[in-house]
Amino acid sequence: MTDSAGPAPAAHRDWNSPAYAANVARRRRGERVLKALGLTSIAIALGFLALMLASLVATGYQAFTQTHVTIDVAIDPAMIEADDLAKSNWRGMMGDTIETMFPDADRATRREIGDLLSDGAQYRVRDAVLADPSLVGQTLTIKVPVSDPFDQLHKGLVDRATPEENRRVTDVQIAAYDKLVAEDRIGSPLNWGIVGNADSRFPELAGLKGALVGTFWLLLTCFAISFPVGIGVAIYLEEFAPKNRLSDFIEVNINNLAAVPSVVFGLLALAVFLNWFGLPRGAPFVGGLTLALMSLPTIIIATRAALKAVPPSIREAALGVGASKQQVIFHHVLPLAMPGVMTGTIIALAGAIGETAPLLLIGMNAFITAVPDGAFSAATTLPTQIFIWADSPERGFVSRTSAAILILLAVLVVMNALAIYLRNRFERRW
Amino acid sequence: MLDAKVLTERSVTADRIKMSARDVQVHYGAKHALKDVSVDILDRTVTAFIGPSGCGKSTFLRCLNRMNDTVDIARVEGDIKLDGEDIYAPAIDPVQLRARVGMVFQKPNPFPKSIYDNVAYGPKIHGLASTKADLDGLVETALKRAALWNEVKDRLADPGTGLSGGQQQRLCIARAIATGPEVLLMDEPCSSLDPIATAQIEELIDDLRANFSVVIVTHSMQQAARVSQRTAFFHLGILVEYGDTPAIFTNPKDPRTESYITGRIG
Numbered sequence: 001m002t003d004s005a006g007p008a009p010a011a012h013r014d015w016n017s018p019a020y021a022a023n024v025a026r027r028r029r030g031e032r033v034l035k036a037l038g039l040t041s042i043a044i045a046l047g048f049l050a051l052m053l054a055s056l057v058a059t060g061y062q063a064f065t066q067t068h069v070t071i072d073v074a075i076d077p078a079m080i081e082a083d084d085l086a087k088s089n090w091r092g093m094m095g096d097t098i099e100t101m102f103p104d105a106d107r108a109t110r111r112e113i114g115d116l117l118s119d120g121a122q123y124r125v126r127d128a129v130l131a132d133p134s135l136v137g138q139t140l141t142i143k144v145p146v147s148d149p150f151d152q153l154h155k156g157l158v159d160r161a162t163p164e165e166n167r168r169v170t171d172v173q174i175a176a177y178d179k180l181v182a183e184d185r186i187g188s189p190l191n192w193g194i195v196g197n198a199d200s201r202f203p204e205l206a207g208l209k210g211a212l213v214g215t216f217w218l219l220l221t222c223f224a225i226s227f228p229v230g231i232g233v234a235i236y237l238e239e240f241a242p243k244n245r246l247s248d249f250i251e252v253n254i255n256n257l258a259a260v261p262s263v264v265f266g267l268l269a270l271a272v273f274l275n276w277f278g279l280p281r282g283a284p285f286v287g288g289l290t291l292a293l294m295s296l297p298t299i300i301i302a303t304r305a306a307l308k309a310v311p312p313s314i315r316e317a318a319l320g321v322g323a324s325k326q327q328v329i330f331h332h333v334l335p336l337a338m339p340g341v342m343t344g345t346i347i348a349l350a351g352a353i354g355e356t357a358p359l360l361l362i363g364m365n366a367f368i369t370a371v372p373d374g375a376f377s378a379a380t381t382l383p384t385q386i387f388i389w390a391d392s393p394e395r396g397f398v399s400r401t402s403a404a405i406l407i408l409l410a411v412l413v414v415m416n417a418l419a420i421y422l423r424n425r426f427e428r429r430w
Numbered sequence: 431m432l433d434a435k436v437l438t439e440r441s442v443t444a445d446r447i448k449m450s451a452r453d454v455q456v457h458y459g460a461k462h463a464l465k466d467v468s469v470d471i472l473d474r475t476v477t478a479f480i481g482p483s484g485c486g487k488s489t490f491l492r493c494l495n496r497m498n499d500t501v502d503i504a505r506v507e508g509d510i511k512l513d514g515e516d517i518y519a520p521a522i523d524p525v526q527l528r529a530r531v532g533m534v535f536q537k538p539n540p541f542p543k544s545i546y547d548n549v550a551y552g553p554k555i556h557g558l559a560s561t562k563a564d565l566d567g568l569v570e571t572a573l574k575r576a577a578l579w580n581e582v583k584d585r586l587a588d589p590g591t592g593l594s595g596g597q598q599q600r601l602c603i604a605r606a607i608a609t610g611p612e613v614l615l616m617d618e619p620c621s622s623l624d625p626i627a628t629a630q631i632e633e634l635i636d637d638l639r640a641n642f643s644v645v646i647v648t649h650s651m652q653q654a655a656r657v658s659q660r661t662a663f664f665h666l667g668i669l670v671e672y673g674d675t676p677a678i679f680t681n682p683k684d685p686r687t688e689s690y691i692t693g694r695i696g
Contacts, residue, residue, distance in 0.1 A: 243502065311539075313535065313537055313539035314539060314541065314542075315500075316497070316533075316535055316539065317535065317539040317540070317541060317602070317605075318541070318551075319497065319500060319528060320495070320497070320528060320532065320533035320534075320535065320606065321528065321529065321532065321551060321552035321555075321605055321606060321608075321609055322525050322526060322527075322528040322529030322552060322555065322556060322609060323525070323551075323555055324525045324555075327555055331551075331555075332541060336542065
């Protein structure tokens with residue numbers, strides 16, 4: 001059919017007119033500006049990321065090595081308590097060791113030199129002897145950490161030109177250190193202690209094992225609660241709940257919960273889990289419960305979005321062959337939504353792993369030198385451990401704080417990599 | 431308005447009626463989508479529903495296996511019987527009904543699973559096969575009836591979504607007939623297929639008539655003329671005319687049917 005009523009086609013247009021050329025130039029300029037703005041914002045974001053990582057690495061890298069000194073300890077049977085090896089006079093043996101190494105020094109000087117060894121040195125010796133009691137009566141050659149000031153000295157963070165009264169190591173100690181260096185007794189191997197030790201007041205002994213184990217139990221609790229509950233709530237709200245005012249009200253509240261400041265959840269946990277239920281203070285289980293409350297809205301919202309994104313044709317196909325609603329959801333819709341559900345869960349857990357404020361309120365920032373043996377013993381987590389270390393006055397904790405942040409970031413990267421792997425696995429089931 | 435019921439009963443003998451609908455009304459919220467539809471669907475016959483878009487033919491089709499139940503705002507009134515049994519009676523389980531009245535959709539929608547699992551799903555959830563061998567047999571029969579067996583027998587473990595559009599639609603037909611339905615509803619099954627795949631499906635529909643009662647919604651009048659023995663013409667939610675296909679196409683009683691068939695409306 002010809003359309004005679006419509007407007008007549010415009011007369012031949014001059015596509016080369018200056019006005020049209022200006023139009024083209026304006027459009028191209030707009031595109032160039034948009035592209036440039038995009039690139040600039042990416043550059044700014046990457047720049048700040050690089051700046052943050054660089055500053056963390058610059059301050060933190062030295063915490064990944066720990067200065068050690070090799071000493072020869074005579075395990076003197078006279079100082080050994082045969083009944084209870086652990087209670088032997090280890091401190092005395094360390095004193096003797098210093099005396100052997102510095103025979104010319106007087107008693108006061110020896111004590112000064114003795115500060116070179118970490119307080120933990122005697123426990124290293126103790127543990128070695130406990131593990132192998134046949135060492136009694138022999139000489140044990142062992143590497144022990146030096147105390148923090150000497151670690152700083154070895155890492156070049158102490159300026160020898162500073163007047164003696166203004167630095168933390170005395171001339172006598174520097175002389176002793178130099179002698180040990182000359183004897184090739186000082187070394188700085190990789191500091192496995194930073195992930196292998198629990199917390200300590202002494203930076204050279206402090207490690208993140210307690211915090212890592214605490215974080216593990218906390219995340220496990222958080223996942224075990226928020227994942228099934230979140231998926232359950234999302235399935236109910238998305239698939240079964242009648243659309244009425246009550247379900248609208250619930251939906252609005254879930255969205256609001258996602259925006260509640262985390263410290264409020266901490267207060268809630270303090271009032272309900274600790275004071276009312278009487279759960280143990282500082283336990284990863286309580287922390288996990290608290291963070292599960294925080295993660296739930298994220299998981300619910302992500303799961304609902306993923307369920308909604310499953311094409312209706314799949315639901316119809318399943319209904320069409322006589323699948324019940326529950327079969328449609330569990331055989332078809334949920335498996336197809338799983339990648340989205342996983343993404344949401346990982347985002348929620350990644351948020352939980354970095355959460356500090358609510359954990360401070362339930363006492364997960366206590367000074368704990370034992371590695372937690374389960375979800376119910378008091379523990380710290382990586383962020384609260386960072387918080388504690390950042391607050392500690394010893395110089396050695398400065399680099400350890402940065403190192404701990406780097407380790408936290410590494411854990412996050414590993415988690416995200418795992419998430420992407422899992423997501424791809426689920427997606428590969430076409 | 432012409433009385434469809436009178437037309438219907440003229441050429442139908444009661445013993446061959448598979449499904450019968452009387453005075454069916456469908457409301458979507460405030461919209462009265464289907465008005466007073468009465469139709470008898472014959473056994474082992476292909477019945478075509480034709481009409482312009484939005485005329486209610488798909489809506490009516492979805493009443494026959496209670497798929498409209500899954501739409502919150504849909505309300506179905508009237509009387510629809512399968513073998514004399516009211517399918518909207520409280521005692522009827524809609525899930526079981528959908529195994530007896532299978533459905534094939536407009537767009538091929540295989541599950542994102544293997545070809546085998548696609549066909550085996552229905553028998554599995556309804557417990558139709560007790561052993562793996564039984565199930566294998568059901569899958570093979572269904573694929574053979576859907577004229578797909580020879581093309582896929584060596585790759586049953588491949589994803590159903592990897593097949594071509596026409597193959598996917600035949601897979602969906604195999605899936606629908608694997609539960610042993612008595613009636614097969616097809617909602618514009620060829621609308622997303624090329625002419626060759628369409629011809630294959632049409633041939634298949636003709637074969638399926640030997641075992642099933644087939645109801646097909648189609649936009650294509652040529653298709654209705656080719657595959658069906660009975661044709662119902664819907665317009666604006668009303669069943670305008672229903673009768674033997676040759677009669678509808680060569681000698682329509684209602685002026686609206688004639689206008690549609692000759693291309694003046696729709």
